[in-house]
Amino acid sequence: MQAPVSSIKVVGKTYQIQERELLDGNCFGFHNAKELTIQYIPQAEGQLKDTLLHESLHALSYAIKLDLSENQVHGLAAVLIPYLKDNKAFIEWLMHSEV
Numbered sequence: 890m891q892a893p894v895s896s897i898k899v900v901g902k903t904y905q906i907q908e909r910e911l912l913d914g915n916c917f918g919f920h921n922a923k924e925l926t927i928q929y930i931p932q933a934e935g936q937l938k939d940t941l942l943h944e945s946l947h948a949l950s951y952a953i954k955l956d957l958s959e960n961q962v963h964g965l966a967a968v969l970i971p972y973l974k975d976n977k978a979f980i981e982w983l984m985h986s987e988v
């Protein structure tokens with residue numbers, strides 16, 4: 890499936906989301922902080938969600954110099970989607986509060 894968005898904002902920078910037939914290293918996705926792109930290969934919707942979240946976490950890590958390891962990004966991506974799904978009321982409150 891194709892990504893339903895063409896860009897993602899990360900700490901004030903806009904990354905263009907691009908589909909590619911192949912990426913180096915047999916990756917599902919790749920984030921390039923210099924070119925402000927997140928690229929992905931064709932994949933099923935569930936995998937694509939994980940891939941785009943994973944690459945977004947790399948971009949966030951880069952933006953604030955967290956230097957998260959591949960394992961840390963992988964682990965966070967794996968738990969964030971279930972966390973967001975399990976806490977919809979909390980997330981709704983976070984997104985719409987006047988803080």
Ligand SMILES: [Zn+2]
Pocket residue numbers: 943947959962
């Ligand atoms: Zn990664």
